[in-house]
Amino acid sequence: MSNPVHDWIDSVVKSNDVVLFMKGTKEQPMCGFSGRVAQIxxxxxxxxxxxxxxxxxxxxxxxxxYTNWPTIPQLYVKGEFIGGCDIVTEMFQNGELVKLLSDKGIPHRAPTA
Structure with a gap:
């Protein structure tokens, strides 16, 4: 049986290169974890x-x-679930996030050392 919410999430994930499901908005995060991923x-x-x-x-x-992942925020790149705050923060710190963005052809600015 089709779930309308899952169908909507699926369409958003597949029609946007980078999607962050978060508490609040990128302008006004309503949780520290969501805010941290948006900041990155x-x-x-x-x-x-x-x-x-x-x-x-x-x-x-x-x-x-949809992801079988218990926490928010959730980051998707090119339809692929990347992870939540801890995973994204770790990937950012060790350079994996920039590599992933490059590999997927997502425009971004290289971080300064």
Whole structure:
């Protein structure tokens, strides 16, 4: 049976190169973890779509079911689930995130040492 929320999430993930499902918005994060991932993407000048999971309980629950991942935020690049705050932060710190963005052809700014 089709789930309308999952179908909507799927369409957003597949039609945007970089999507961050977060609490709040990139302009006004409502949680530190969401804010940190948004800050990393903004620091790297990555164009991304933000989806506020606080807009609806269905969406907040639906994204967790969609990935089978219990926490928010969730980052997707070219339709692939990358991870949450800890994973994205670690990937940013060790250079894997920039490599991933380059490999996927996502425009970004190289971080300064």
């Amino acid at each position: 993407l903004q620091y790297l000048d990555v164009p991304f779509t933000d989806v506020n999971v606080l807009a609806s309980d269905e969406l907040r629950q639906g994204i967790k079911e």
